[in-house]
Amino acid sequence: MKDMQIRFSGSGGQGLILSARILAAALAGEGRFVAQSQAYEPTSRGGLSRSDLVISDREVEYPLATRLDAVVILDQVAVAASAGLLGPETLAIVDESNVKEPPKDAGHIVSLPVTARAREIGNARVANIVALGALAELTEIIDPDTLRGKMLALVPERFRDLNAEAFDAGREMAREAETV
């Protein structure tokens, strides 16, 4: 399979580094090499959170994204951070209510009520898992059921049902978006 570059981005506290870590672990379980990187800013700044994955069939030691195949954006603050990494082949999955101005240079933009749906399920904090489900459904990165299983193994047991529901909701809203 070809190399892929994926970014999860939003604001601090949205759990996007966890989403990236779950995807990385699931891909490693499928025999792939993944380099992951993230930046932590001083907490006092609030602001941007992002985690990147570079996925390959060979060892990858360079974890910096150069051209994203897919990017999840859950907060407006994260849009500018990906400028220069997007192109005609980039799929951007953006939060419908938090991202009023999606990136202009992504070839495909899918706007989904990620956070709103998470809140409906019971907790805005599972927006990261809703987004993960949507990403799995909209791309060929990994089999969604494989990813779901790994996700359930990595989240705390008492939040397992909540996260399962979040993941399935993400897949479902992505399927509906596809058919528009």
Added chain:
Amino acid sequence: MKDMQIRFSGSGGQGLILSARILAAALAGEGRFVAQSQAYEPTSRGGLSRSDLVISDREVEYPLATRLDAVVILDQVAVAASAGLLGPETLAIVDESNVKEPPKDAGHIVSLPVTARAREIGNARVANIVALGALAELTEIIDPDTLRGKMLALVPERFRDLNAEAFDAGREMAREAETV
């Protein structure tokens, strides 16, 4: 403060990425910028696990270590991975029983019974936290008590006591090693 580069390394399942994440989050809480990177290998290969931190007072977008100030090595398999990144100023904290041949090019080597102590405390899986405590004690990266507080906030509640004990044991064995 000057920029610092830190690596946690060992074999898969030793929880070293969590150690790095805890340190990164604690440093961000102290107003510093941290870039973190790690590589996931196909699970079937077992083998190396490592996570690097580049710590700065300014934004750091390049998360790759070039010269380590400190490296934690909990498994022999990880020694070769840091070749070329060590020098006279590098502090290497190595597991006494798992690392029979410490790196030759680290200026300072402190060999500690990290995993053995974790096992005594009740679970070899907290070796990562024992190592974190030792690292905090042996370096000026961060105030050990600040790091301890962040660690306790990030580990699951039911493992809090175990991890507190592990962290304190790491600090204690580091203090004893220093006085030799």
